[in-house]
Amino acid sequence: MEINRCRIIDLPKITDARGNLTFAEGGRHVPFDLRRVYYLYDVPGGAERGGHAHRALHQLIIAVSGSFDVLLDDGHEKRTFHLNRPYAGLYVCPMIWRELNNFSSGSVCLVLASNVYDEADYFRDYTEFLEAKGIQS
Ligand code: TYD
Numbered sequence: 001m002e003i004n005r006c007r008i009i010d011l012p013k014i015t016d017a018r019g020n021l022t023f024a025e026g027g028r029h030v031p032f033d034l035r036r037v038y039y040l041y042d043v044p045g046g047a048e049r050g051g052h053a054h055r056a057l058h059q060l061i062i063a064v065s066g067s068f069d070v071l072l073d074d075g076h077e078k079r080t081f082h083l084n085r086p087y088a089g090l091y092v093c094p095m096i097w098r099e100l101n102n103f104s105s106g107s108v109c110l111v112l113a114s115n116v117y118d119e120a121d122y123f124r125d126y127t128e129f130l131e132a133k134g135i136q137s
Pocket of ligand 1: 036038040048049050051052116117
């Protein structure tokens, strides 16, 4: 199952009385080469993000502030991850449908991605996503 490839990756945490520090290096902590960073912020209560899958994109999703839930679905199995630690990244492999919700007030969702933005890489229709995987809806 592809969903078994999705997992929490613990990032280094340098604890310091002046404030903690976490970093992520491509090829070492991140299991793909980084080509883009983006972040979601000012998410209003009750809002949902995601609602799509990617053909080839690899991502690492981090709750750098606050918390939210990430529902992953490979067409066969669904799994929900509650992200609430700035030193834990959720690795999401290609061909996984994802939905993000339950954002806490002031939360920030940082995403490290393996490629630049390309709308052609998206499945925005769930039925189309299942069809591409050879699953009957
Ligand atoms: P989308 O990926 O649908 O947001 P999310 O999955 O996080 O809810 O993107 C929302 C809009 O932002 C869409 O019009 C495409 C644009 N966008 C970019 O231009 N560059 C990017 O890197 C991303 C992630 C989105």
